[in-house]
Structure formats: structure tokens, C-alpha cells
Amino acid sequence: MQNSGPAPSPGDLPPRGRGRPRAFDRDAALTQAMHLFWRKGFAATSISELTAAMGIGSPSLYAAFGSKEGLYAEALRHYREQYEARVWGNFTGAPTARAAVEALLMDTAAALTEVCAPDEPRGCMVTLSAVGSEGHTELGECVRAARARGFEAVAERLSRAAAEGELSASADIPALARYVMTVQGGLSLQTRDGASRPELEAVAQLAMAGWDARVGG
Amino acid sequence: MQNSGPAPSPGDLPPRGRGRPRAFDRDAALTQAMHLFWRKGFAATSISELTAAMGIGSPSLYAAFGSKEGLYAEALRHYREQYEARVWGNFTGAPTARAAVEALLMDTAAALTEVCAPDEPRGCMVTLSAVGSEGHTELGECVRAARARGFEAVAERLSRAAAEGELSASADIPALARYVMTVQGGLSLQTRDGASRPELEAVAQLAMAGWDARVGG
DNA sequence: CCATTTCTGTGTCGTTCGATACAGAAAGAG
């Protein structure tokens, strides 16, 4: 279908096409789809619900996103682009591993309870997604890979801390990283069940007490 | 439909009826349904998948369980009856609050990675259930209530410990209980993503280090 | 102006969904 002859636009970067222009805001529609998938999950969200929330007809949806799976994949990417920095922004630049982990957990507590839109669901879309268990292997790999990236980021930061002497060489870095990710994921579960920001922050502080006890803060 | 005239059987306790006997094992069929709901969730599991796994026709399913929601509710009850004791059994009789919490987390790590059947899903069915977000409010209340019971059990045990002097009177019991439940829920997320029993136990031990640091173990 | 390209709205495709009607089979009650 596409790429017949030399493509005038090598990618999607210049959206200035030739035919009738799109009548809806692609990003705004994607945001609405993201909210629906986020709240109800993949299987429980129907195309008619999506088109109603996005304010478009189903042919426009399929022309713009390809399929329901494609729309979910884009909604997931949209979610990560929009929220990942709020959780990992201070982690990256923190001077010590301990400060990085504390920033991660505290920023997670803040981001999970921050209301950016009135109909935003509670809990992280990546952490709570069950799309992999619903039979859609490819989408499941997307969310699992996103979750694995978090673990890797923490483990790499701890390895650096071990090399720099902040952590003892005998520290069990994978176990520490998994502990941090366990608490971070648990915060999403607590948020889904109605926990408030101070409650989440108290959990994060208790988790840091565990860090100090084991690592020696 | 039912209860026309004085019921000869006041409940479902005597299954000895009058007509043609049921040709399938109700509990075995319920176990199969539980596995499917557990693995794929409510919305992504269809009646035809259920009847195929249970080895019965759809009229038998509806006669025995009423509806898809009713079947899920019974599967959830079946799950709790079968697995709750493995997680909370040692918690109840532990001599101290610390021992109770440690038993809870260590037994959770063990139960989550114990393979009782070859096709058992990974992670706790209650913790990972998203049925409440899929639009089924009543079932959502069931799983949320089950999760809340865990928090209450820990909080009550900690209150007793405070009354007995094990915990200082200034201890923030709800925060401690929420911390424990956060880690416990996080263990289910880790299990779903492939963590092993030793890995979960290492997380549990790190969480107990946090307990000791804050409570003074 | 016209040709080409792309998007929109209506309508609908075939499938699958959850849920039953119905007739026959298998048990107890008399």
C-alpha cells in the first residue's frame, strides 16, 4: 500500500500531506484513548467506546492507528512520554544511589496521586497493565519490557554506586534493585485502592529505612 | 423461580436432589474456571473458553453458576478458600507482630512461587485482579474488600502489639501496615514478571530490615 | 479548472459475545 515509488516524505515527520487534512487532533484523541485503556484495560475497552471518547468515526481510527492493538501501543508510548520523566527525572541526576532511590520512590508517590486530568485513572498504566495475560503477546512484551527497564535503571545505578564505593562490594545489587521495584510497584496497587499521597510517602520513607538498615545509610 | 412453597432443603448443603444428577464435578469445573479468570481476567475470558476448559455445555454453566459474574464470584471465593491459609496461616499464630509480618511476607513468597498445578498463573488473583476497573462494580467490590481485609488484619495485629508493649505507642500503625501490604502486593507483581522464590524471599528480608530499622527489632 | 490524494460519515460485513429455548435423558417419588 505505502511506499510505492520514491516516498516524498521519508517518515511521518512532515505531516503536511496533499489530500484532505485530518479533522481531529491526533494527540488529543490519543490522550483520550490512553485514558480509556489505562482505566479499563485492553480487552474491556471497545472500539465504540474509543471512537466516542476520541470524537471520531471508526474509519478515522483505523486510518490513523491501524488497529486496536496499534492504538494501544501508541497510547502506551504516549503514556510513557508524558509520565516517565515525572518519576525518573530526579533519579537520573541524584548524587548518590540512596538519593536516587529516595527520589524515585517519593516522586512515584507524588506522580501517582497528582491529578492532571479530572478523569485520570489511579495507578501506573504500565505496572497495572494485564494486556500480556489477556492473550496479546506482543503488547504484553511492550509493558513487560517497560517494567524491566525500571529494574535495569536501578540496578545500573547501584552498580555505579558499588564501583564508587558508596555501596559495599558485597551488596546484593539485584536484590536491592528488586526490593526498590517491588515497593514502587506496590505503590501503584495502593494508589489503585485509594491511598493518598502522604500515605504513599510514608510507605516510601519506611522503604528507605529498610535501605539504610541493609546498606548503611 | 426458586423457593415456591416450603423449601425441602433450606440451603445448598444437601446436594441430594430429585431430578437427573449433575454429570460433572462442580468443584473441579470451578477450579478450571478459576484458573482461566486468574490468568486472563474477567473481560478477556469468554464463555466458550470457560465451557471448553470446564468440559461442560453453556446451559450447564448457567444452571450451576447463574451468570459469568456469578461464576467469577464463586471462582474468587474458591481461590481464597484454597490459598488464603497458605499466606495467613502462620501470621495468625505468630508470637510477635514482627514474627507475624515476617511469616506473612515469607509465606507469600513461598505461596506465589509454589506450583500446585501445571497451568497455574503467576501472581495473586486478588491482588492482580482488575475486574473493578472493567466496569463490574460488584465484583470489583469483592476483590477490593478482600484486599482491605489483609490491611485490616495487619493493622489489628500491630495494634495488639502496641497494647502489649512490643511496639512503641508512637508507632504509626496504619503506615506500617500499609508498608507491609505494599511489599506484599509488590511481590505479586514481581512474580507475574517472572521472579523466583529466592528472589522474592530476598525482597521480603529487605523489607523486614526496614521494619527493624523503624520499629527497633 | 481538473486530476489526485487523503480524510470523513454512513452503513454494514462476518464473527463472537453472553445467555436461552427446546427436546431428550436420567434420576427419585408414588
Place this chain on the structure above:
DNA sequence: CTCTTTCTGTATCGAACGACACAGAAATGG
């Protein structure tokens, strides 16, 4: 045996599902 009751298997219901055909509308290129 006959009557009643309950379960089983076939066959199917209306509704909703994901996805698309088609014609018309709205833009650019010449």
C-alpha cells in the same frame, strides 16, 4: 410403570464486537 424434577446437548437468539467498503468532501498540484 408413570409422574415429576433436574440436568445435558443442540441449536440459536439478539446484541455487540473489530474492521472495513464505499461514496462524498476537502485539501494540494498542475
